[in-house]
Amino acid sequence: MRDFDAGLTLFDSAQAFHWRPIGDEFVAVVNGHIMTAADDDDFARDYFDDFRDYTKLIDECADFPIAKKAVEMLKGLRVLNQPTWEALIAFILSANNNVPRIRSLVYACSREYGEAYEYKGEILYGFPSPEKLASADEAEMQRITRCGYRARYLIQTARSVCDGFPLDEIKNMPFDEARRMLMTLMGVGGKVADCVLLFGCRFSQAFPVDVWVERLMNKWFSVEGSREHIRREAVRLLGNNCGLIQQALFHAARTGLIEL
DNA sequence: TGGCAGGGTCATA
DNA sequence: TATGACCCTGCC
Numbered sequence: 248m249r250d251f252d253a254g255l256t257l258f259d260s261a262q263a264f265h266w267r268p269i270g271d272e273f274v275a276v277v278n279g280h281i282m283t284a285a286d287d288d289d290f291a292r293d294y295f296d297d298f299r300d301y302t303k304l305i306d307e308c309a310d311f312p313i314a315k316k317a318v319e320m321l322k323g324l325r326v327l328n329q330p331t332w333e334a335l336i337a338f339i340l341s342a343n344n345n346v347p348r349i350r351s352l353v354y355a356c357s358r359e360y361g362e363a364y365e366y367k368g369e370i371l372y373g374f375p376s377p378e379k380l381a382s383a384d385e386a387e388m389q390r391i392t393r394c395g396y397r398a399r400y401l402i403q404t405a406r407s408v409c410d411g412f413p414l415d416e417i418k419n420m421p422f423d424e425a426r427r428m429l430m431t432l433m434g435v436g437g438k439v440a441d442c443v444l445l446f447g448c449r450f451s452q453a454f455p456v457d458v459w460v461e462r463l464m465n466k467w468f469s470v471e472g473s474r475e476h477i478r479r480e481a482v483r484l485l486g487n488n489c490g491l492i493q494q495a496l497f498h499a500a501r502t503g504l505i506e507l
Numbered sequence: 508t509g510g511c512a513g514g515g516t517c518a519t520a
Numbered sequence: 521t522a523t524g525a526c527c528c529t530g531c532c
Contacts, residue, residue: 261514338514345513348529395527400516436516457514473521474515497514513530519523 248297252323253284256295260498261346262327262446264337264353269369276357276364276373278330296325301491308485308492313467313505317495320504326491327446331414333374334447339400339434341442355392356380356401380405400434407432418448425450437475445490453490454481460493462507463500 257266257273266275266284273284282291292298301322308314340352360375360383380401388398408414412432417425425448429440437456444453456464456474464470470480481489499505 339516341513342515343513343526344515344528345530347513347531349514351529389527393528396516396525397527434516438515442514455514458512459514501514509532511530511532513528515526517525520521 248287248292248295250301250323251284251295251297251325255321255323255498256325256327257284259502260324260494261349261501262442262494263329264341264346264350265333265357265372265374267369267371269367274366274369274371276362276371277333279362279373281364281366281371294328296328299325301325304488304491307488311468311485313463314485314492314496317499317505318492321495321498324495324498326451326494328449329447331417331443331447332377332408334443335404335414335429335432335435336374336380336401338439338442338446339404340394340397342397342400342434342436342439352392352394352397356388356394359388359391377405377408381409397434403433404435417444418450422450422452426453437478441478441490445493451490452482452487454478454485454493455490455497456481457497459497459500459507463496463505466507467505 253273257263266273275282305315305318308318337353341349357372357374360379361372364371364373383402385398385402389395417428425444426440429435429443441453441455444450445455456477461474461477464477468484470477485492500507
């Protein structure tokens, strides 16, 4: 695969939290199958977004030197096409947490409620199913996983999915409608919805605004105001692939590659 | 060791 | 639309 930086994309970029370095490779359970960063079947290439031409992205942010710089510096950073449910669970857990703790919460929930798999002597866990989470006890989940108030979000959202919420149809809806639908789920506000749309529904115009993106949009794009306002301005300025650009900007800001 | 901040959301007014 | 509460912990 051309220009694919597995460590950057799967581990450092904080768009997925369940990939683990084992030996000299990255491994995770995706959709009930063990997957490695070296896989290159059609499913893997799609998951790693290998069918997109990322060189075009540099031209798309030509009007914004800081964006162009971030995209150029982070060649090899892909935006993943994760299963919607997996992105949903991970980003509900992400709320008001730092990256190391999100990783540990995703792990704890998977270990407790997901299926175990063995790979080269290591145990890996898949994401818990909606059914499994829907029947979980809130207090017990809090005690075991330490996920705090997010236990209620997880359980309620899992119950909605079990009760017929059309999660698999979200990716085929118009963007605004998809976003509104996701936000009816417990624990899903605008930011989490945008992450699910970007990382789990192929909407490259989704633009998650967190504390880092808020700061960099203030400093480098002179955009201030509510996060919803910042999001709309980003779409207007950067276009329909603003989510892909956001990912480069987010990582550059968080790691000090660009000043804040 | 204390205290802040973290890929926010919800309830309330 | 704006404000405060919220589980817990990584990190300075």
